Amino acid sequence: MDYSIVIPVFNKAALTRQCLETIRATLEGAGVGEIIVIDNASTDETPEMLETFPWARVIRNEVNLGFAGANNQGARLASGRFLVLLNNDTLAKPGWLAAMLAVAKEPDVGAVGAKLLYPSGTLQHAGVVTMPVRFGSVGFLAYHDLLNVGGDAAAAAKRRDLRTVTGACLVTPRALYVELGGLDEGYWNGYEDIDYCFKVVARGLRVVYEPRAELTHFESQSGVQRFRKVLYNNVRLAKRWNASAVFDSNAHHLARGTIRREVRYANRTHNYEITQTPKTTIVVHGDARGAADAVLTKNFAPVSRILRVGSDDALAAVRSEMEIRGDRYLALVDARTVPGPGWLDELIRQVEFSWNVGAATYAPDLPSGEDVNPIAADARCTLLSLRTFPAHLRLAEFATLDGAVADLCMRALRERVATRGASSTIARLPDRAEDARFRERWGMPLAGIASTDVAQIEALIAPPPKGDPPLVSVLMLSWNAPEYTQLALESIRAHTRPPYEVVIVDNGSGPETTDWLATLTDVRVIYNAANRGFAGGSNQALAAARGEYVVLLNNDTVVTEGWLDGLLDAFDRVPALGISAVRSNRVAGVQMLADTKYTDLPGMHAYAAERRRKYHRQGFLIDRAIGLCLCLPRRVLDEVGGIDERFAVGNFEDDDFCLRVRAAGYRIYVCDDVFIHHFGSKTFAANKIDYVATMSENWKKFAEKWNLKKLDGVDGYDSRPAYRRGFDRTRHHFALPVDVEPMARGYATVFAGIVREEADWNAIGAFARRYAQAFVAGDAVQLAIATLAVPDAATLGARLAKMLDRLGVPDELAPDIVVSDEERIPDWLASLPAGASGVAVRPDRALPAEFAAPMGGSPSALRRAYAPGERA
């Protein structure tokens, strides 16, 4: 006998009748077979109904054995060569079984599944795929691929191998079924079919989806009890197969030119979206010949270009390729690496494992399996998902590209960007070169990055000890309406913990305002003869700011206790944070709070205090914050520049700024625990500006700049496509003015030093000691130190603080010393006003030529030579 069809039934007599009435006419070409119906103790008219089908072999159970039990019972009674498991809520179409048997007869096939359609014609089953679950007691989930897609979809028309198909209609050799122990009766009406298919694959046989076999499936007619044990079934399946599961959902998506990607959603959740596979640039680096293009492109994933560079140029080339981040991949392949077919697809599958994976790498020394997160990747065969790396994370100077990439990944860990490992589909990798600089910086050999020891990751991400609070520059624009500016300033003085500075740019106010501003002794005021607009004025303020953080604050606001601490605290907690923002009573969009019922300032402060307590350290990520009050770190300002001045007067300049911040890979966060009061549109009102016209005009400019469209039916636009293209410094960076209030304002001499390795610090640190003895605060000198290596700026800062302490220099007398992680010094020095001069503490190629003279001399000699007077 060729086949035995086993149909378990429990009630639903009408469906069973329909199934049986039609099935015989569909079996042509399938050979000789039998139909066994297992009645699982039905309580409706099923027994009587079954009597009307005398050609079916009917077994009546006294108790419900469940789906697995009934199928196993049927298998024991069956005599066909192939076993056909079939649900009673199906309606077969002609030729289905012949098509399935044709595949099942292939010697390496262990199970065959069919195309199942809902009565509406959409797909119910075209194969089952697995996806990872990163946390929880279930390691993976299985779901129906192409669910609810049109039944005639091309993707569903191809026969393909999978790891599992549904048991609603499954053909398998009976001998194999018996050998594998049939369906596991420990499951209750669910997942036993997946378990069986996994056993088939583990046995070394194929599971095949055959689209020529088509049936209608009236799914989920089995009643509520079926779903009670879903969780139990899930856990049972996961416990058994966690170690050997392969998450194949993205493998199938890649074949269709898409990826299924975990994305962050609002309301602190994550979800999935299916999107086109981003393009990959492949950089083949090294002096060997390298794999041929045809080999490199033997993937489903699209490749935009292949760049071949020699060893000497590799670092610069990769740096250049990383300049524009955005939603694209960068694959680094050592020329000696021999990739196998699908190597890139596999890396993409891993890098899309979850939203916070930034790199995927092959390494023969990694353990095999799906749960492999090494500390970092090297450059032998690695994929970087550029959107996950914020702009300031660049490749640093290392002896090897391997070292630079590993260093980048390790620094990215602190931004909570992880690396995934892959251990298949690669033919050969070259040995990993050593990089002395890397070893020195991280205290481990490059080979150490293949470690998957969680304790090592914990050590790497440990937060640095907290130093002194950073200087914050609070920046406001003023254009008449001085009473509001006055209120804002008073609230800043009352509710802000030092150190902070206030910079006000007056945009051409009348004498009432400027006269008052002139009386302020604790505020730096920049006066403009004419209104330079919000953007122009803000840029002047940003350029004048000296703080490590800057806050752009509207002048018609009243800040509340702890406001700045709340905004700054976000930067300690939220990785890759570009902007922190506030909640307010009068602000567009989700930042607005509608339940503000206070009627006076004390009431407002009480309301803010209650929010601060209730929502301590809570908030949410968004794509656009309103410019009412934006706090950002200096490093982000350096990356994206100032406000685009094409947006005259107001509106959309904050949208544009936020979009640039997002495009540069940074996040925007609204602090639920920081509330400030906003009077709202006082500048517009006081100066009789046509708000609507400004809005309309600036929207046009904004939309044109970013190629945006307003969304239908809602007041908004989707900025995601724009920022996913990435930040292009040549187009998106807006340079701050250097002619007004340069950063080094008031200094006559700047001493500059760059720490590239620990040895540099010996000389620079020694100079810093003499400098601290030579000068005091207020002298027109500054020491600026940039570090591009270990130790980082925080460590150097701590060392300097200790040194000053040991030297007995009180804080208020400490000379200006700036330590930075960034290579900003050349730009910064370039903005020195005429008359200031620079001196290199230690010669460095990044310093301008005039900073050539190496420093020597005692503290008193230094003072004599370089302390002409107090700062301007």
Added chain:
Amino acid sequence: MRKHRLHSIFDLWRDGATLRRVVGAETLIAARMEPMLRQIGGFGVLDLTFARDGEIAVVPFVHVDGTMLADPEGPPLIWPESAADALDDTILDAIETEVTPWLLAHFLGRRSIEEIVRTFGGEADSTAFAQARAYGFAGASPYARVAVAGAPYAYAARFARDKRAIVTDAPAGANGVAILARSTRTLVADLGDAAANAAARRWFGLAAFGATRDALPYDLAIGPAGADLPPTAWRIELDSDAPDAIAIAEPVPADVLISFDLDDSARAGGFAIRAPDVRLRRPIGGVATATGGSGGEILIAIRDAAARSDDPDVDEADALAARLRAEGFTVDVRVAASVRDVERYDLVHAMTLTGIGDLGSTIARAFAAGKPIVATAHLDDLAAEGVWGAGMSTGIHRVSTDTEREEHLALFERRNVKAPGLEVGRQDPVPGYSEAVVGALKLCGALVVSGQAEERFVRGLGFDGYVAPVGPCLPEAVGPEPIGHLVGPDDFVLVHAPVEARSNLLLLARAAMDADLPMVVLGPVVETEVLAMLREIADERIAVIPHASPGEIEALYRRARVFADVGWVDYGAARRARAALSGAALLLANGHYVAELWRPGLWTADRASGRASRDGLLAAWAGFDSAEVRACAARVAVYCDPVATLTGVVGAYARAQTTLPDT
């Protein structure tokens, strides 16, 4: 500070003074992270153990919001309410700072799908933790183990309120003893040896372990078969596989932790109960007598969803069918989808138009075949809140963060919830109401309604046929069966409704716990998610009985002190009437028609208000057995007079026959 009050049955360290004495970042000795199948944020839960000066305290079930680990929009830890209320925020912040890098490293390093344990203290502290783990103590052991060992005790809590209890068990039984300690008057427990007793005393801070038995009689004894325990009225025999033993389902944390229902999972153990039966009240009400002599084939069609379980519609249809058969009719009760031969019946009676589903097509086919159609409407959603309320009550639980939940519940009461994921419309009482229900009404020749209010409502929907306002048919009397083992000796609130969103059980369970009243939910599980949510918020005071025999159901009605029905849909008045006739005080939703018909002597509450439900439960509890309640029962008896009901229904049949439209 984020806090929750879920799975509080495992919160065994609630003494604020002890927590304040012992808990701090510097006294943390161990952290145990256990992945869970489903909970806020999806990462898992933490048990944190602290030790100071020989004292131990555990803060259990701290939710770890995995998403917040990677993208910390808020703190990743969500504290159980007892700890959050007892401890200063700065202490909790410091503890969070201590454990977060460890958790984050795991998040970045691998999938977190297995338990991880880390000790922080010195060697002595590590030893104490290891010992507690070896004993299976909560806080140091996986929840599956804790739940199975504690399950008999969680069940026994219904017998233990203010009683004297004695326990002999293996060390893991200590978890259950700690659960019982909340409600017993006296508790003595022996874990088998002095070391285990000493360890449990220290771990749980309870003197019960190893305490000396006194000579006074005990009420409840728990132990394995053959244990040396004094004679008691209630006894639980552990590790029993007797045929009538209560099964313990294998835990699937956190959706299934303590469960006695094998529909959840496989059997993990069992225990037997010996309990005295409880006194039952005698119901009032008329007895149906049949005249006989009628004839004709009647189909009572019920909507598909009703067939999944012992639905109120099925009960009412069965009761009506029995009465009609006694009069000589031939009656079939069938699910609408299975009706293929509507032509063979003389009349079709549709039971409930709410959630009409396939009933609509059956009615249409009957109409096309020229058959008279009668419907029992059960349409009482005057405010069009049914779908909105049901969706919102579970939606709030599903999507609200811990901080928002109380806020959203307050807004819910004001019918003003607006939040992402909570966009449930209020326009349509049931999906397709306007078309399907109104369309079906047009085909009906007559309607059976509960009273004038419902009649006005259906007239408002355009129905202009005959309307019979009658009470429901009540099921035939069934002899009660023992329920002492199910509910214990104390009074309770009974809710007899399917476990589904429409029954509003989440709000009612919260209200019962706020009122400190034991509640029995009797009903099949229709929506697994609602069951999971109910388990999350319920503690040992809420008992879910998904399966009960007719005799047990009868006894539960006759024992319940309060019968509560504040559901979002009208399941029909039969169960409310049965409860009233059985002597229970009623708490009904203030939209139910019969609430107005039967007043006074019953209590009502706004379905969207947890506070009103709590107050209503307390008032009904206090009013039980009062003259007003008895008078209300008498009115209900008149309303449900069997003769009047049957006459009304058959009268509707006759009118439907005579008003057949030309076809």
